[in-house]
Each structure stands twice: as C-alpha cells, then as structure tokens.
Amino acid sequence: MRFGVLGPVEVRSPDGEVVPVGGPRPRAVLVMLLLTPGRPVPLERLVAGQYGDDPPAEAVNAVQAQVSRLRRVLPPGSVEFTGGGYRIAVDADDVDAHVFERMARDGRALLAAGRVADATRTLRDALELWRGPALADLPHGVAQAARLEELRLSATEDLVDAELAMGDAPVARLRALVTAHPLRERFREQLVRALHAEGRTAEALTEFEDARRRLADELGVDPTPGLAAAHLAVLRNEEPVTRRGVPAPLTGFVGRDEELARLADLDARLVTVCGPGGTGKTRLAVEFAARTAPDACFADLSGLTAGDAVAPAVLAALGVRESGLRPGRADPVARLVAALDRDLLLVLDNCEHVVAEAAGLVRLLLTRCPRLRVLATSREPLGLTGEALLPLEPLDLDHAVRLFTDRAAAVRPGVPPDDAAVAAICVALDGLPLAVELAAARLRQFSAAEIADRLTGRDRFKLLSRGDRTAAQRHRTLHAVVAWSWDLLGERERVLARRFAVFAGGAPLAAVEAVCGVEDADEVLADLVDKSLVTVVDGRYRMFDTIRLFCVEQLGETEERDVRRAHVAYHLALAQRADPHLRGAEQLTWLARLSAEHDNLMAALRHADRETGMRLVAALAAYWWLSGRRAQAGDAAAALLVGDVPDGLAEEYVSCVVHAWPRPAAEHWERARRIVESGSLELRHPFGVALWGMVVGPPVDPHADPGALLGEDPWNAALAGFGRALLRVLDGAPAAGERDMAAALASFRALGERWGVAQSLDWLARVEGWRGEWDRAHACWAEALALYEALGAADECGELLCHQGRCLLRQGETHAARVAFTRAAARFARPTGEALLGLAEVARSTGDHATAADLLARALAEEEGGARWRTARVLTALGRLADDPREAARRHDQALRAVRTPLLASEVALVVEGRAESADGARAALWLGVAVALRGTARVGDPDVARVTRRARDEIGVEAFAAAYSRGAAMSREEALTTIGL
Known part of the structure; x- marks a missing residue:
C-alpha cells in the first residue's frame, strides 16, 4: 500500500484505489505511525500528538480505539502492539515523506557531483510528491511539519541552482518565492543571478538593494557572502557564475x-x-x-x-x-x-x-x-x-578491512562481520576500494563468509552488481567499472590485454612476448600501463585480479586454447631449465625466480594435458619440496593418476604418486615402488628419488646401492653417498654411517647445495644425540634449521624440530621438548603424525594420559597408509600408554609386525624397546640388549628404557639382568631378528 502525508492523509491500495481511513483522530494516529515506519511509537507520544500537553483522562483508551479503527481498514498485521506502543509494518519507501527525503538527498548529491540534469529530474520528482501542507491531519505536529517544510524549501533552492546551472533562469518562480520568504537569502541570491543571466542588470541591482535594506531594518545584519558575491558580479558585468564547488562526500574517508x-x-x-x-x-x-x-x-x-x-x-x-x-x-x-x-x-x-x-x-x-x-x-x-x-594503488589489507568494516556498519549496524572472512574478501578484491564497498553493501543479503565464498570467477561480477543508484552508470557495478576502461583501448591493446590475462601472477616481458604473440609487446604493454590496466614493478607486469578476470572473459574459445597452450609450454620449459640449478650454489636464486612464478606454474599445471602435467610435477618436485609447497600440488597430481603409465614418463608418474593428496590408492604406491626399485629408471629430475625416500622410506632391500639409480652427476653422487650413509645409520652401523655422512656433508658443501647440507647435519645430530653429545647435536640442528628456513622448506623444518624434540625428551628437558614439537606442528603444511606423536610423548611424561591418548589417536589416523615404520612408532607409544598389560602387549605386537617391511634395524630397535615393557624381567633384559645389537649403539638418556631396566633389575637382580642384556647386545643381526621373531 502507498501512504501520503505531504498534504491530507491519503492511503491507496496496491491497485491505486483510495482507502478511506476515517475521521481526524484515526488519521492523526496513522500519520504519527508513518513518521517512523517499522519502529514502535510509545503510547504517550501518540496521545501527545493528538491532544497536546493536556490530554483528557480517557485519552489512552481513545487512542486504542482509533488504532482498532485503523486495523479494520488496513491489511491484517499492518499495525502491531509492541510493549507500550504501536508500530506500523510498512517500508519507508511506501510513505511519500520518506521517499521525498531520500530523493532530496540524492538530488543534492547529484548536484554536488556536477550531474545537474539528473539532479534537476530527481528534485522535481521529489517536490511533485507534495499535495499541500505536510502533516495537515496532525493537530499537534508543528515541529515535524516545520522540519519537512524546511526540507521542501532546501530542495526547492537546490532545484533552482540546478536549473541555473543548466542555463535556465526561473525569474517568475523566484519572485514568488522571494515574496513568500523575504528573509531567505538564498532565494534572493538566486533571483539576482537569474536576472543577471538574462541581462536585466537594473532589476538585479534593485533586488539586491531591497534585500540589503530589509535585512538591515528587520535583523540588523549584512547580506551573506553568496548574495554579496552575486551583487558584485552584476556591478563588474562579469559572466554569471555559479561555480560547482567540491562535492560533499556522503561517507567517511578511509586511508590514503x-x-x-x-x-x-x-x-x-x-x-x-x-x-x-x-x-x-x-x-x-x-x-x-x-x-x-x-x-x-x-x-x-x-x-x-x-x-x-x-x-x-x-x-x-x-x-x-x-x-x-x-x-x-x-x-x-x-x-x-x-x-x-x-x-x-x-x-x-x-x-x-x-x-x-x-x-x-x-x-x-x-x-x-x-x-x-x-x-x-x-x-x-x-x-x-x-x-x-x-x-594510486588499491588499499593495503589493513585499510581495505577498515573500509569494509566502516561501510558494513552502515548496512548492518551493531553486527560486526567475521574478521577472517573480511580479510579474505579484501584480498580477493585486491583491496580495490569500489569493489570493497560494493561487497560490504551485500551484507544486507549475505554474511561476510558467504560473500568470500562467492568471489570466484564470474560470480565476482554478479555479486558486485548493485551500487549507488545515483552514481554514474559506469560506477554502479564492478563489471561496468572495468568495461569502461576496456572500451577506451585500441585493438592491439585489447588483444594483448585479454591474452595477458592468462598469467595468474603477472609476468616478465620475456614471458609476455613468448606467450601472447603480439608484435612490439613492450610498446603495447607500456600503453596498458599508462591506461592503468597493467602495473609494472621491477620489470614484472601484473593485472589486478578483478581486471584479469574481466579480460579472460573477452578471450574467444580458440584464442584461449592457443594462448593457454603457449603459457603451459613456456612454464614447463622454465621449470625444466630451473631444476638442475636447484641442486647447486644458485639454489636460492632459482627458488626465488620460481617463487615469483608460482601462481603461473600452478595455473599451467591446471590447464596442462595429462602428459604435460606429469612432466611439470616431476620438474617442479625439488622446487615444491624445498620451498615448502608440496601440499599445494596435491589435488592436481592426484588428478593425473588415471589410466596406465604413459610411455617414457615412469619418473613423472612416481612424482605424481609422491605429491598426490589425498593419498592415492595402494596400487599406485606399489606400482611406483616397483618402478623405483627396478633399477631401470632414467632420471631427468633426481630430486624425485630423494623425495620418494623421505615420504615412503628406504627400499625393501635396505642394502641396495642408491648410486646405481642416481648416476654420476655431482649432486647425484653426493646424494648417493648420503643415501649409503643413511642406510648404514638406519641398519645398525651408526659409526660407519656417521663417517659416510660427514663425507656426504663435505660433498654438498662443495656444491653449495643447502638442502643436502641440512639433511646431512640433521642425521649427524641424531647420531650424536644417541651418544649423549647434546651440545654438538644441537649445534648441528641449529645450522640445519637456519638453512631450511633460508630455503623456505617448512616440512623439513618440522621434521628437524621433531628430531630435536625427541632428543630433548631424553635429556629430561620436557618444556623445551614441548616447545620444539609445537613449533614443528606449526611448520607442517598438513597435519603430521610426527609432531602429534611428540606432543603425546610430552603429555605422557607429565602424567596427562588423556591428552596423550587423544593425540596418539589423531597421529595414528594421520599415518594411515603412509610409511609403516612411522605407524609402528605410534603403536609403540600406544602400547606404553595402555594400562591393561594385554592391551599393551597387543599394541607392541602390532608395532613389531608393522616394521617387518621395510626392515630397518634402528626402527626395529625402537619397537623392541617398547616390546620389552610388556615382557618379564629376563626377556625384558634380553630384548633391551637385542635393541642395542640392532641399532649398533645404546641411546643415552631414554627414560622409557631406564624405567624398563629398573623394573627388570628389581625382578631378576643386577647380575642376571647384566647377563641377559649382554647376551642380547652381542648377537649378530640375524640372531637378533630370529630372537624377536622377525
């Protein structure tokens, strides 16, 4: 329904029919409710509006009766009682007074922005809503009526200014307004200007003199500066001037x-x-x-x-x-x-x-x-x-968030948006102020989290399609803003802009020339930079994401296919060229170069065909691992594991298996293992084999020679030496392994290859930690951690911190161990059982068994389908935590079965030490000795071994314990494995 109060009360049905309201009392109540639609009006105010300050005793009952009459003529539910008052359930845009106020504000804003034609139309439409004196049916509404009348006069003044700016001079109407409001100086000023514009100088001067005399006689004041300036312009015979000043902003200013x-x-x-x-x-x-x-x-x-x-x-x-x-x-x-x-x-x-x-x-x-x-x-x-x-660049994140929050407060006052979602919105929109404001306006319909989810692809333009209705058309929507820039481009500029849009993270000039195929690309890029479609910093060209998405839409299907094929080929060649440099002294330089192209490399992987995608995964294996980004390739690598292994791409297939997430089916792991251990793999990217060993573990045959697979390349040779040293450490010859590891360290140092140096230092530290040489171990770890951090190898940092944490537990440094494991958990790209296991061990050592059990359950779930020796470690920890001896023995037996393949002596030793906890005194002493025989050395400071040792000594005596322990420690590898049933 429509309601009119700018004149006699008028109510019209949706069909335009007049709805009779009744006598003056019900109409007065209706007017007061319509002044604040949707909000309750206290009963006392309704009484005062009808009867003034001296209401009769029955006034309250009378108002209630008048409300009842209104309810009979208005739709059901229109007038509601709300605790001490009434509200009318209508929208403000259904009441002419509120429509008038909004249109008057819009007209003034349009006039301030210089859009005088639009301002004229808007203000005329607003004033045509008046049918007579406002609130004529409200006997005691003088204040409200006076406010609306003042708004009406101000809107009239704005309309006259707009008409004067368009060259119209409404002299007759202005004379009538001056007669009706002789002391309103703005009308006088406008009349002087209108007369001057028509060349009626004498009349203009007469009007000014009449105004000056009246102001002096009646108020004792001089004319305002505006009226005086209009008078001076007449005296100087200047061109009539009604200069548009700076537009008055409608919102606060944020940042800048x-x-x-x-x-x-x-x-x-x-x-x-x-x-x-x-x-x-x-x-x-x-x-x-x-x-x-x-x-x-x-x-x-x-x-x-x-x-x-x-x-x-x-x-x-x-x-x-x-x-x-x-x-x-x-x-x-x-x-x-x-x-x-x-x-x-x-x-x-x-x-x-x-x-x-x-x-x-x-x-x-x-x-x-x-x-x-x-x-x-x-x-x-x-x-x-x-x-x-x-x-002028887009806002930085902090100021963009402030802008969104400021505009959000106007849309949904009192409802602060989700900080994380707001940050995500601002990042997705590149901090573009208009886009941020348009997104904030959608809080009327969506939550901040929903807006963030919808800002993908073309949905961005659909979501941000509602702007200020008074703004120029090209500023009302995000799409219109970008389209305006696009329309100003020449044909060559458009060709390069839409082709350049396939670059997801910007590009250097060489890449643009190779991919876009536009002659004189550097000159055309310079034009795009001048026209703010492209930015350039340190020789790298970039489009803001919003502009890029628009330009992608302009690509035809055939053109897009060809450009994306060129984009993929360029970045595959870059990855293949970079790979060998990642294994030498230029490692950091090429990591930085690939990191700058990371978004493009990922885009190339998404758009590549299967075989090209597999080649990209293999070529980027070292980059992803060293920079801590392996997890980001998981989905794309998993999608490539379909069908048979393409001819000549066995190495690439193995890399896809290693990188795929979620973990691929067992058949892929088994097929990849057969490929790796076949001895016939031709390596173009040898880091993939190292990565396979780190993720999957050593080969089934721990005595296999890594050098047979890796070849004679200096880095390959150093890695082969590292592999031999590692196998000796893991297979019960730590002293020989330590010597070989030192040699591998020297080889990696000679190459200037930081990852190999850090790996070697980490394992040297572990061996030194077994012997109790704590200071030397921690010094090695400190150097290794610094190298990993320089590379950005987050997962490697996490692994190292876990190694250090276990050493700290053996030292009795529980708090330091907790810090190390906590830091490790924060470094891993995905949840890892290693860090969870370490935190569980800390919790168990402090008596918090409930926390330990929860952490171990999570660790076991994370290790499912991974390396079996890692699973065995978690099962051993669960056995130690179990209160029931039978449950403890079951878990230890599970762990023992898990380390059968691959059979690594040092990992078996850890499980055997755990199994000794559920054995009687004599067998416990024997198995502790067997663990030493398998590892090749005792581990200093292990609190669990110390606890089992004390128990066994108490049960069988010191001499019997020593005899059994010595017998186990003197066993050969074969005797030891036979003793424990492996």
Whole structure:
C-alpha cells in the first residue's frame, strides 16, 4: 500500500484505489505511525500528538480505539502492539515523506557531483510528491511539519541552482518565492543571478538593494557572502557564475593519508592522479581539495561523448553561461581564460576518455592563467611536460578491512562481520576500494563468509552488481567499472590485454612476448600501463585480479586454447631449465625466480594435458619440496593418476604418486615402488628419488646401492653417498654411517647445495644425540634449521624440530621438548603424525594420559597408509600408554609386525624397546640388549628404557639382568631378528 502525508492523509491500495481511513483522530494516529515506519511509537507520544500537553483522562483508551479503527481498514498485521506502543509494518519507501527525503538527498548529491540534469529530474520528482501542507491531519505536529517544510524549501533552492546551472533562469518562480520568504537569502541570491543571466542588470541591482535594506531594518545584519558575491558580479558585468564547488562526500574517508601528504608536497601546477577504475581517484581528489582549497572548482568530464565538449563542461562547472540575450559572445576557451585568471584549484575528474582534448585545454589554461592549478584524475596521464603523477594503488589489507568494516556498519549496524572472512574478501578484491564497498553493501543479503565464498570467477561480477543508484552508470557495478576502461583501448591493446590475462601472477616481458604473440609487446604493454590496466614493478607486469578476470572473459574459445597452450609450454620449459640449478650454489636464486612464478606454474599445471602435467610435477618436485609447497600440488597430481603409465614418463608418474593428496590408492604406491626399485629408471629430475625416500622410506632391500639409480652427476653422487650413509645409520652401523655422512656433508658443501647440507647435519645430530653429545647435536640442528628456513622448506623444518624434540625428551628437558614439537606442528603444511606423536610423548611424561591418548589417536589416523615404520612408532607409544598389560602387549605386537617391511634395524630397535615393557624381567633384559645389537649403539638418556631396566633389575637382580642384556647386545643381526621373531 502507498501512504501520503505531504498534504491530507491519503492511503491507496496496491491497485491505486483510495482507502478511506476515517475521521481526524484515526488519521492523526496513522500519520504519527508513518513518521517512523517499522519502529514502535510509545503510547504517550501518540496521545501527545493528538491532544497536546493536556490530554483528557480517557485519552489512552481513545487512542486504542482509533488504532482498532485503523486495523479494520488496513491489511491484517499492518499495525502491531509492541510493549507500550504501536508500530506500523510498512517500508519507508511506501510513505511519500520518506521517499521525498531520500530523493532530496540524492538530488543534492547529484548536484554536488556536477550531474545537474539528473539532479534537476530527481528534485522535481521529489517536490511533485507534495499535495499541500505536510502533516495537515496532525493537530499537534508543528515541529515535524516545520522540519519537512524546511526540507521542501532546501530542495526547492537546490532545484533552482540546478536549473541555473543548466542555463535556465526561473525569474517568475523566484519572485514568488522571494515574496513568500523575504528573509531567505538564498532565494534572493538566486533571483539576482537569474536576472543577471538574462541581462536585466537594473532589476538585479534593485533586488539586491531591497534585500540589503530589509535585512538591515528587520535583523540588523549584512547580506551573506553568496548574495554579496552575486551583487558584485552584476556591478563588474562579469559572466554569471555559479561555480560547482567540491562535492560533499556522503561517507567517511578511509586511508590514503600517505597519498594526501604526497599531493600536498608535489610542487607542480598540474598533478594527475592515475590508477585503475575503482581505486578511489575521485574520492582522493575531492578529499584533498576539501582540505586544502574548499573553494575549488570541480568539473566531472565522465558524461562527455565528444572531446570538443571539454571546454564547455568546464565553463558549466564554473557557472559561466552565455546570456540568453547575448549568445555566441566568445569562444569557450577565451571565456575560460578570462574566468580562470586568478588563484584557483580546478579539479578535472575522469579525463581518460577525452584525454587528448583535456590535455590540450589544460596546457593552454596553464600557459595563459599563471595562478591556476589543475588536479586531474584519469586512468592514464595527460602526458604534458611538467605533469606530476600520483599513481594510486588499491588499499593495503589493513585499510581495505577498515573500509569494509566502516561501510558494513552502515548496512548492518551493531553486527560486526567475521574478521577472517573480511580479510579474505579484501584480498580477493585486491583491496580495490569500489569493489570493497560494493561487497560490504551485500551484507544486507549475505554474511561476510558467504560473500568470500562467492568471489570466484564470474560470480565476482554478479555479486558486485548493485551500487549507488545515483552514481554514474559506469560506477554502479564492478563489471561496468572495468568495461569502461576496456572500451577506451585500441585493438592491439585489447588483444594483448585479454591474452595477458592468462598469467595468474603477472609476468616478465620475456614471458609476455613468448606467450601472447603480439608484435612490439613492450610498446603495447607500456600503453596498458599508462591506461592503468597493467602495473609494472621491477620489470614484472601484473593485472589486478578483478581486471584479469574481466579480460579472460573477452578471450574467444580458440584464442584461449592457443594462448593457454603457449603459457603451459613456456612454464614447463622454465621449470625444466630451473631444476638442475636447484641442486647447486644458485639454489636460492632459482627458488626465488620460481617463487615469483608460482601462481603461473600452478595455473599451467591446471590447464596442462595429462602428459604435460606429469612432466611439470616431476620438474617442479625439488622446487615444491624445498620451498615448502608440496601440499599445494596435491589435488592436481592426484588428478593425473588415471589410466596406465604413459610411455617414457615412469619418473613423472612416481612424482605424481609422491605429491598426490589425498593419498592415492595402494596400487599406485606399489606400482611406483616397483618402478623405483627396478633399477631401470632414467632420471631427468633426481630430486624425485630423494623425495620418494623421505615420504615412503628406504627400499625393501635396505642394502641396495642408491648410486646405481642416481648416476654420476655431482649432486647425484653426493646424494648417493648420503643415501649409503643413511642406510648404514638406519641398519645398525651408526659409526660407519656417521663417517659416510660427514663425507656426504663435505660433498654438498662443495656444491653449495643447502638442502643436502641440512639433511646431512640433521642425521649427524641424531647420531650424536644417541651418544649423549647434546651440545654438538644441537649445534648441528641449529645450522640445519637456519638453512631450511633460508630455503623456505617448512616440512623439513618440522621434521628437524621433531628430531630435536625427541632428543630433548631424553635429556629430561620436557618444556623445551614441548616447545620444539609445537613449533614443528606449526611448520607442517598438513597435519603430521610426527609432531602429534611428540606432543603425546610430552603429555605422557607429565602424567596427562588423556591428552596423550587423544593425540596418539589423531597421529595414528594421520599415518594411515603412509610409511609403516612411522605407524609402528605410534603403536609403540600406544602400547606404553595402555594400562591393561594385554592391551599393551597387543599394541607392541602390532608395532613389531608393522616394521617387518621395510626392515630397518634402528626402527626395529625402537619397537623392541617398547616390546620389552610388556615382557618379564629376563626377556625384558634380553630384548633391551637385542635393541642395542640392532641399532649398533645404546641411546643415552631414554627414560622409557631406564624405567624398563629398573623394573627388570628389581625382578631378576643386577647380575642376571647384566647377563641377559649382554647376551642380547652381542648377537649378530640375524640372531637378533630370529630372537624377536622377525
């Protein structure tokens, strides 16, 4: 239903039929409810509105009766009782008074923005809503009626200003308004200006003199500056001036303090604020002008369709119009020079589509008007000598979040959005202010988390399709903002822009030339940079994601296929060229280069065919592992594990198995294991074999020679030496393994290869830790950790911290061990049983068995399907935690079965030490000795071994324990394995 209160009360049904409301009392109640639609009005206020300050005793009952009458004529549920008052359930846009207020505000904003035609239409429509005195049916509503009447007069004044700016001079209407409101100086000022515009100088002067005398006689004051300025213009016979000042902002200003300071420091008469659409160029210019030159002239050029309209548009902004009696008096430029020969800041907004004409006019004006300064906004520079540029980038994350939060408070007051979701929104939108504001506006419909989820692909433009209805069409939606820039491009620029959009993370010039296939790409890129479609930093070109997504939409199917194929080929070649450098002294340089291309490498992997994708996975194995990004390749690698192994791509297939996440089926692991251990694998990317060993564990035959697979390359040879040393350490010959590990360390140091150095140091530290050489162990770990961190190898850092944490537990440093395992858990890209197991061991050592049990359950789940020796470690820990001896023995037996394959003596020794806990004294002593025989050394400081030793000694005595322990420790490997049933 529609409700009218700007005149006699009027209620109309959805069909337009008049609905009779009843007598004056019900109409008065209805008016008071309609003044605050949707909000409760206290009963006391309803009484006062009807009866004033002296209501009769039965006033409350009378109001309730009048509400009942209203309910009978209005739709059910329209008037509700809400604890002490009533509310009417209608929308504000259904009440003419609220529609009028909104349209009056919109009209004023349009006028301030220089959109006088739109302002004129809006203000006329608003004033046509009045049918008579406001609130005529509310006997005691004088204050509310006076407020609405003042708004009506202000809107009328705004409409007259808009008409004057368009060249109209409504003299007759203004005379009537002055007669009705003789002390309202704005009407007097407008009448003087209108008469002057029509050449009626004497009448204009007479009007001013009448106003001056009346103000002096009745109020004892002088005319306002506006009226005095209009009078002075008449005396000087100046062109009529109604200059458009700086638009009044409708929202708060967020961020940009640095840019404002730079604007203030720039010593130039022409400054151009450049940047992509939606970065806030206009808002920055307006804020700067308002703070430093509030009397500046603001000219919006966005509505121009021809370059020769620039000068007339600036004339209109200045308010310099041709007199109706003296048309064609002078050309626009000459009139501008005459009007601007004074101290003034001229703000030229949105110059990009008339940039050549705007540049020509600005050059002429600055040359002829030495006191004039120009602040321009444009998506490309004007290109004049002496022009100072202020490139405007999107907001940084903190300021973007502040902007979103500020605008969100206006949309959903009192409901703070989710901080994490807001940050995700701002990152997805590149901090583009317009996009952030449009996203905040959608909080009326969606939560921040839902908005973040929807900002993908084309959904971004659909989501951000509702903007300020008073804004220019090209600023109402995100798509329109980018489309405006696109329409200003030439054909070669469009070709390069849409092809460049396949780069997900920007690109150097060489990549653009190779992929995009555009002649003179460097020159065309320079044009795109000038037009703010592309940015360049340190030789790397980049599109903001919002612009890139728009440009991708412009690609035809065939063109997109060809460009993406070139993009994939270029980045495969880059990965293959980089791989050998990742195993030498240039490791950090090439890691940095690949890291800069990370988004492109991942995009290439997503768009590659199966065989090319497998080649990319293999070529990038070292990069992903060393930079801690292996987890990011998981989905793409898993998708490639379909069908048979392509001919000649066995190595690539193994890399896909290692990287795939979730873990691939057992058949893939088994097939990959057969390939690795076949001895016939031709290695083009040898780091993949090292990665296989780290993820899966050593081969079934621990005595196999790694060098047979790796070949003679210096890094391969160093890795083979490391592999032999590691197998000796793991297989019960730690002393010999330590010597070989030192040799491998020297080889990696000679190559300058940090990962191999860190790996060798880590294992040397573990052996030293077994012997109780704590200081030397921790020194090695400290150096290794620094190398891993320089590489960015997060998973390696996590593994090392777990090794160090276990050593700290043996030292009795429980708190330090907890810190190490906690740091380790934070480093791993995915949850890992290693860190969870370590934290569980810390919890068990402090008596917190409930926490330990929970952590071990999670660790066991994480290790499912992985290396069996890792699972055995968790099962051993569960056996130690069990209160029931039978449950403990079951877990230890499970662990023993798990380490059968691959049979690594040092890992078997750990399980045997655990199994000794559930054995009687004599067998416990024997099995502790067997563990020493298998490992090749005793581990100093192990609290679990010490506890079992004390128990066994108490049960069988010191001498019997020593005899059994010594017998086990003296066994050969074969005897030891036979003793424990393996």
